[in-house]
Each structure stands twice: as C-alpha cells, then as structure tokens.
Amino acid sequence: MSTREMILILDFGGQYNQLIARRIRENNVYCEVHNYNDNVFELIKNLSPRGIILTGGPQSVYDDESTKCDSKVFRLGIPVLGICYGAQAMTYALGGRVEMAQVSEYGKTDLKIVENSRLFVNVDKKSVVWMSHTDKITMSPHNFNVTACTKDCPIAALEDSNKNLYAVQFHPEVVHTVEGRKILSNFVDICKCSRDWRMDSFVDETINQLKSKIGDKKALCALSGGVDSSVAAVLMSKAIGKNLTCVFVDHGLLRKNEADEVENVFKNYDLNFIRVDAGERFLEKLQGITEPEQKRKIIGEEFIRVFEIEAKKIGTVDFLVQGTIYPDVIESGLGKSAVIKSHHNVGGLPEHVDFKEIVEPLRLLFKDEVREAGQQLGLPENLVNRQPFPGPGLGIRIIGEVTADKVKIVQDADYIYREEIAKADIKNLGQYFAALTNMRSVGVMGDGRTYDYAIALRAVMTSDFMTAEAANLSWEVLSKVANRIVNEVKGVNRVLYDCTTKPPATIEFE
Ligand code: XMP
Numbered sequence: 001m002s003t004r005e006m007i008l009i010l011d012f013g014g015q016y017n018q019l020i021a022r023r024i025r026e027n028n029v030y031c032e033v034h035n036y037n038d039n040v041f042e043l044i045k046n047l048s049p050r051g052i053i054l055t056g057g058p059q060s061v062y063d064d065e066s067t068k069c070d071s072k073v074f075r076l077g078i079p080v081l082g083i084c085y086g087a088q089a090m091t092y093a094l095g096g097r098v099e100m101a102q103v104s105e106y107g108k109t110d111l112k113i114v115e116n117s118r119l120f121v122n123v124d125k126k127s128v129v130w131m132s133h134t135d136k137i138t139m140s141p142h143n144f145n146v147t148a149c150t151k152d153c154p155i156a157a158l159e160d161s162n163k164n165l166y167a168v169q170f171h172p173e174v175v176h177t178v179e180g181r182k183i184l185s186n187f188v189d190i191c192k193c194s195r196d197w198r199m200d201s202f203v204d205e206t207i208n209q210l211k212s213k214i215g216d217k218k219a220l221c222a223l224s225g226g227v228d229s230s231v232a233a234v235l236m237s238k239a240i241g242k243n244l245t246c247v248f249v250d251h252g253l254l255r256k257n258e259a260d261e262v263e264n265v266f267k268n269y270d271l272n273f274i275r276v277d278a279g280e281r282f283l284e285k286l287q288g289i290t291e292p293e294q295k296r297k298i299i300g301e302e303f304i305r306v307f308e309i310e311a312k313k314i315g316t317v318d319f320l321v322q323g324t325i326y327p328d329v330i331e332s333g334l335g336k337s338a339v340i341k342s343h344h345n346v347g348g349l350p351e352h353v354d355f356k357e358i359v360e361p362l363r364l365l366f367k368d369e370v371r372e373a374g375q376q377l378g379l380p381e382n383l384v385n386r387q388p389f390p391g392p393g394l395g396i397r398i399i400g401e402v403t404a405d406k407v408k409i410v411q412d413a414d415y416i417y418r419e420e421i422a423k424a425d426i427k428n429l430g431q432y433f434a435a436l437t438n439m440r441s442v443g444v445m446g447d448g449r450t451y452d453y454a455i456a457l458r459a460v461m462t463s464d465f466m467t468a469e470a471a472n473l474s475w476e477v478l479s480k481v482a483n484r485i486v487n488e489v490k491g492v493n494r495v496l497y498d499c500t501t502k503p504p505a506t507i508e509f510e
Helices: 017-026 040-047 071-075 086-092 180-190 199-216 225-244 258-267 281-288 292-314 326-333 338-346 369-376 404-423 475-488
Strands: 006-011 030-035 051-054 078-083 095-115 128-139 145-149 155-161 165-168 217-222 245-248 272-277 320-322 358-359 431-445 446-462 492-497
Touching: 006 017, 006 040, 017 030, 017 180, 017 326, 040 071, 051 086, 051 180, 071 086, 078 086, 086 095, 086 128, 086 165, 155 292, 165 180, 199 225, 199 358, 199 369, 217 225, 217 292, 225 245, 225 258, 225 320, 225 369, 245 258, 245 292, 258 272, 272 292, 281 292, 326 404, 404 446, 404 475, 404 492, 446 475, 475 492
Parallel strands: 006 030, 006 051, 051 078, 078 165, 217 245, 217 320, 245 272, 320 358, 446 492
Antiparallel strands: 095 128, 095 145, 145 155, 155 165, 431 446
C-alpha cells in the first residue's frame, strides 16, 4: 500500500487526461493517470488515493462496448470527481439517466451555478466553461443535487455532497474554463490533501528508491545531452555513483559546442562518462543520402550500433536507464505512441545489449517538472532549459546530402541566431533554429559574384509541439541575425524566415 498522498485519475480515453494530471500537480498534490479497467479495485487498494477523478472520453454509456464504471467505486468513502464522460459514467452507475442530446455542446459556454457547493467555493456564479459532449445527463441519481446548468445542459454539475461525489459535464482542466483551476483546487481541498508534493521531496525519494532497487549492481545510460536523459543520469549517479556508466554518442550533428558542454557538465559527477566521437562514421553512412526519412533511419540505426559497441565493452549490466517522461508513458498507455516515439527518439533501444531491466526514474514527471528536478539537482541553467532538439540532430536540418561543410555552416548560423535571440531577451518561443536549405543562388559580395546557400530561420510558438504558429520576431532582430550570418558564415549569401504554421508545415525543416 502506498503511503504517499495522491489523487488517482482513472482514464476513459479523454483527450485532456494529461492536463487533468498537470492541474492536480499544480496544486502540489501527486497524482497518477491509469486506464480504467477490471483491476481498478486492486489499483485503488495499492495506491490508497485521497481522491479519484474519472476523466472524459469518446464513448457513450449506452453503447454495449463502452467502459462502465463499477458503482462500488462510489461506495469506498473516497471523494470522486467525474468529468464529462466520467460524470455520465458516475450518473449511469448510480441509477441516473444519460441521453443523447438534441444539440451537442462544443466550445465555450456560459455556466450558471444554481446551488452552493464545496466544489464551487470562491467561483463566480456565472462564468465561461469548455464543453465537448453529445450525450447529456437528463436525470440525477438518487440523493444528487444539481449545482450548475448551461443553456443547453440543465444538469451541467451535480453532486451528492454527503458522500463527496461530484460530477461536471464541462472540462475544468482546459484553460477556456475560466474558473477551472479553482474548481480543481476545491476538489483537492475536498480530498483533504495537504499539498506537500514538492520536487525536492521527489528527488530525495527517488534517489532512495533507486539506491534500494539497484543496490551495488551496475547500470548503463545512453546520454543524448537533452534534458530528460541528463536529469535521469544525474539522479542515477546520486543513487549509485560509480556503478553508473553514461555513454554519450556524439554523432557530429549536435549544435555548436554542445558535445563539449555536455561533457563538461558530466565531468563533475561521480560516474563513468564515455564520450564517443562518432561524427565521421555518421557522415560516411550519410554520404549521398538526400531523403529525410532515410537519413533519420540511418542516424537512428548507427546510433544504436555505436552504443552497442560501447555497451559490450562494459559487459553485462543489470539496468539500462532511460529518460522516459510522463507524456510518453501516457501516450503509450493510449496505444498510439509507437510511430510517434520511433520518430521522436534517436532510434529506440538496442536489441542486443545485455541488460536485465529498464529503469525510468522520470516516468512520472512532466517536462517542466523534469526541468525543476534538474534545477534541484544542480544541473546548469542552459542544460535544464534547453529547447527540444531532435535525436537525428542537424542531420534533419540540412536539406539534401549531409556533408561536414554543411554541418559547419548550419552550426555557425544557428549559433548566431541563438546568440541574438538571447541578447534580445525573447523568452516565449517554443523552439527556434537555423536550417540549411539546399538552395544556392547568386549574390554579390564586395565586387565579386557568389553562388552560395540560403539559410532558413525558424521560430515557433507552441504549447504542445503538435501545432505551432510562426513567431512574430521583430525586424530588428531578424535583420541583425541575417546580417551577421551572411558576414560571418562562409558559404551563405541569403537568409530567409519561415513564416509557415504547423500544420501544414512541420516545426523541423527537413
Ligand atoms: P515536427 O517537425 O514533427 O516536430 O513538427 C515536432 C517536435 O518534435 C521534435 N522532433 C524530434 N524530437 N527526435 C526527437 O527527440 C526526433 O527524431 C524528432 N523529430 C522532431 C521537433 O524538434 C519538435 O520539437
């Protein structure tokens, strides 16, 4: 049985389930998302949550195939909040009625609170909420009061406050629900959580757990220099010291100075650090290759081969450390991740490395929590707040064949771009980088003709990296960057700015 104070989020397949977890963690309360299934009572027994949240989902309670919530969940004496489908599942399980609505409600809707509720303490009586449903609750279960309504949904919130059962048809977790954060915070109060989940306690707890799990056995970590694998490595090193070996494969396609920066950080830790400079090997394999997917595959495959060679030198290791984080875990749980992950990781796991178990010390953290943990562990600011960088690196930021000259051009241009963005103190960018187009064109420099490459600058604003807006960078910054690049980077005579959104473009320029 768990001793940690937590809220359990039971997932019915809703698209906002990660957000619910995020919002609960913002209240300094630990939570976990688990699929709702037949093992639910064992799960509850093991985790002994202070509260349970039932998420939304695409199903209909009247569909034979849909996942129903067992009514016993509501008799455990644990506060429950049902959201959207979760509200309908609760209503259905407890004898209320759910029907297909005449009008689906989708988007922002005015909510009116009609009864006092502990869920709505300090919440405006009228506010905007986010709705996304077709079925609706048409009759409350016995002993439930209706506490809020909208124009098309007379039962938008209901509760049996004596049993601490609450249900809302709208989505409190999305930002469009103006009072959503307060509502979830009120639920946290209803669950009597003491709000003491802190990153320092996570770090200490995790180090202790790793110590007892791994004991004096050996572990191996593939370090990319990105935030996740770096934080995972440092946590492990604090737990097992010299029994950890980190293998950092520099494929020669990193940003300027990045490999040295990573090495400098890890030199300060009590672990075995192996840096493999494999740039030439990668370039050789990439010779003549222009198709982006093929480049990705070659880089991924090669990465594993190099890693394998190093791992074999070390011999049998018991544990392989991975920097998997919570969104990866949730995505895997929903069964939609295979393609996304192979695309977004360097190349998956080596098949022939001799290890017995995988350790994922960050599997319960969100990205910003990983960054916070990195800070707690004393990792330098520039590493902790590093923007996302694709596993195949500059290999996919160079259109056409990848050559040593082109890598140098894009590294230098990107360095200048990053320097100027930092100087201008622009903070709200999701990602920004320079890419080398394969276009050469005529220019004039001094009195001579040039026939050189064009660099493309990309800067996007995004919260989820699935969609993105091109950033509205000031002309002052752009022209300064362009000027410096054409003057300082040999082989470039033109700089372009990519103003396309994603979709239809992607963030990377490959
Ligand atoms: P796209 O280009 O698909 O990129 O819009 C979305 C986000 O994913 C990153 N990205 C990768 N990250 N390995 C990674 O770890 C990869 O192979 C990879 N490809 C794209 C990209 O930088 C952006 O943040």
